Amino acid sequence: MTAAGIQTYTFHVKGMHCKACVLLSESELAEHPKVVSAKSSLRTRSVEIRGDFGDRPPEDIAEELSAFLSEHSLSTTVHKRQVDWDEFGVAVPIAISCAALFVLLQEIGIVNLVSGDSVTYGMAFLVGIVASLSTCMAIVGGLVLSISATFARLGDRTKPQALFHIGRIASFLVLGGVIGLLGSAFRLNSTGSFVLSLTVALFMLALGINLLDVFRWSNPLQPSMPRFVSKRALGATNLTHAFTPALVGGATFFLPCGFTQAMQFYAVSTGSLVAGALTMFFFALGTLPALALLSFTSLAVRTRTKQGVFFKTAGLLVILFAVFNVVNGLAAIGVIEPVFNW
Amino acid sequence: MKSIATSVLLFVIAAALVSVVAVTLHTRGGAKAGDTTQTNVSVVGGSQTIEISAKGGFSPRDVTAKADTATTLKIKTSGTFDCSSSLTIPKLGYQTNLPPSGETVVDVPPQKAGSTLTGLCSMGMYSFTIRFE
Numbered sequence: 001m002t003a004a005g006i007q008t009y010t011f012h013v014k015g016m017h018c019k020a021c022v023l024l025s026e027s028e029l030a031e032h033p034k035v036v037s038a039k040s041s042l043r044t045r046s047v048e049i050r051g052d053f054g055d056r057p058p059e060d061i062a063e064e065l066s067a068f069l070s071e072h073s074l075s076t077t078v079h080k081r082q083v084d085w086d087e088f089g090v091a092v093p094i095a096i097s098c099a100a101l102f103v104l105l106q107e108i109g110i111v112n113l114v115s116g117d118s119v120t121y122g123m124a125f126l127v128g129i130v131a132s133l134s135t136c137m138a139i140v141g142g143l144v145l146s147i148s149a150t151f152a153r154l155g156d157r158t159k160p161q162a163l164f165h166i167g168r169i170a171s172f173l174v175l176g177g178v179i180g181l182l183g184s185a186f187r188l189n190s191t192g193s194f195v196l197s198l199t200v201a202l203f204m205l206a207l208g209i210n211l212l213d214v215f216r217w218s219n220p221l222q223p224s225m226p227r228f229v230s231k232r233a234l235g236a237t238n239l240t241h242a243f244t245p246a247l248v249g250g251a252t253f254f255l256p257c258g259f260t261q262a263m264q265f266y267a268v269s270t271g272s273l274v275a276g277a278l279t280m281f282f283f284a285l286g287t288l289p290a291l292a293l294l295s296f297t298s299l300a301v302r303t304r305t306k307q308g309v310f311f312k313t314a315g316l317l318v319i320l321f322a323v324f325n326v327v328n329g330l331a332a333i334g335v336i337e338p339v340f341n342w
Numbered sequence: 343m344k345s346i347a348t349s350v351l352l353f354v355i356a357a358a359l360v361s362v363v364a365v366t367l368h369t370r371g372g373a374k375a376g377d378t379t380q381t382n383v384s385v386v387g388g389s390q391t392i393e394i395s396a397k398g399g400f401s402p403r404d405v406t407a408k409a410d411t412a413t414t415l416k417i418k419t420s421g422t423f424d425c426s427s428s429l430t431i432p433k434l435g436y437q438t439n440l441p442p443s444g445e446t447v448v449d450v451p452p453q454k455a456g457s458t459l460t461g462l463c464s465m466g467m468y469s470f471t472i473r474f475e
Binding site: 086089090092093094096097100101103104107119123127130131134135136139193256257258259261262263265266327328329330331332333334337338 | 345346348349352353355356359360362363366367422423424425426427428430432433439442460462463464465466467469
């Protein structure tokens with residue numbers, strides 16, 4: 001093979017939307033025997049390939065090389081960034097149906113399933129289950145969905161979610177014990193709660209809009225790492241990825257979910273480390289099935305078309321939840337009249 | 343085309359669900375509005391007592407009470423573990439966690455005629471409003 005035989009081709013990469021895509025496409029293309037080097041660009045969504053393909057037309061080369069790509073495909077024409085509007089045709093009604101089912105679930109009065117005077121650990125677990133099906137879903141569930149969908153889109157599926165749930169349950173166990181022991185309400189006052197829920201809602205709004213894939217934003221969760229670092233990290237665990245989900249999961253202890261606060265109040269009243277810890281632990285455990293179901297739906301979606309619809313649906317639901325939380329938060333501090341009431 | 347048919351079908355299902363929700367909300371709201379007799383407000387001597395129960399929301403949601411009268415709010419809970427146990431009344435700067443079962447007393451200073459007092463759960467989705475006349 002002489003140097004004269006090596007030519008440079010530029011192909012448009014379809015499906016490139018994140019830094020991981022750049023590294024992935026480059027490493028996969030480099031595996032082709034005829035490819036000497038491959039350099040992808042996220043900004044132009046294209047890849048520059050140097051290799052010796054003889055006289056073959058670019059379209060053929062693009063097709064052959066696409067077979068080496070697991071998540072993308074190559075084409076010779078550079079389209080303008082396309083928004084898959086037809087995916088909205090499926091995503092919008094699904095999101096609306098989910099929202100309607102959510103409202104129906106509250107209307108049925110699911111909260112009335114919990115009754116009784118004393119709080120046993122079994123009761124705490126039951127309250128957790130009811131809480132995860134009620135409007136607490138809008139706060140914590142929305143957060144879970146927005147994070148898991150965003151991580152799934154970045155290619156990181158199982159680990160961040162597992163870390164979120166572990167972080168949440170661990171935090172409830174530990175902090176439950178803390179408030180039980182200290183006997184002081186580890187709770188924010190209404191201004192603090194409002195600020196926190198507003199921050200969470202804005203964060204969710206950003207993630208939700210990003211999931212829709214309509215605007216050309218860089219992904220909010222990925223920090224900029226120099227390429228030589230991320231190249232080595234491709235196979236290994238990204239440090240930020242490892243800690244953020246666990247921390248966010250742990251922070252859900254402070255979110256103003258009424259059920260959580262009711263349980264925390266009881267935990268404080270026990271004045272005991274063990275009782276406080278176990279009460280909050282079983283409560284968190286009760287919320288786990290619904291939250292896990294929500295977060296792991298992103299795993300069930302495999303094909304590329306289904307993924308597109310899933311992320312748009314998730315994005316729409318997350319935005320709805322975020323707006324719901326903002327409206328409720330404003331009502332709770334008396335800025336506006338309550339809008340939702342059931 | 344398959345994708346359009348799928349979309350249309352999904353929109354129909356969504357519309358059906360939304361109408362079910364709308365009907366449910368409407369009938370629920372109507373029942374409450376038709377209830378004109380109010381039994382939870384009583385005035386003895388110069389002081390007024392308003393009783394409100396908190397469980398899965400507040401009941402009744404709309405109360406009419408006397409203005410310019412010293413008022414006591416009695417919030418009753420019975421096996422209440424949901425958001426309504428986390429009560430906040432922004433106008434009074436009042437915030438508390440109600441016990442799962444029992445009665446909690448809140449002192450309300452005399453309110454001007456035409457004013458309203460709203461109590462909400464900490465998440466803002468359950469509320470009651472007292473109109474003072």
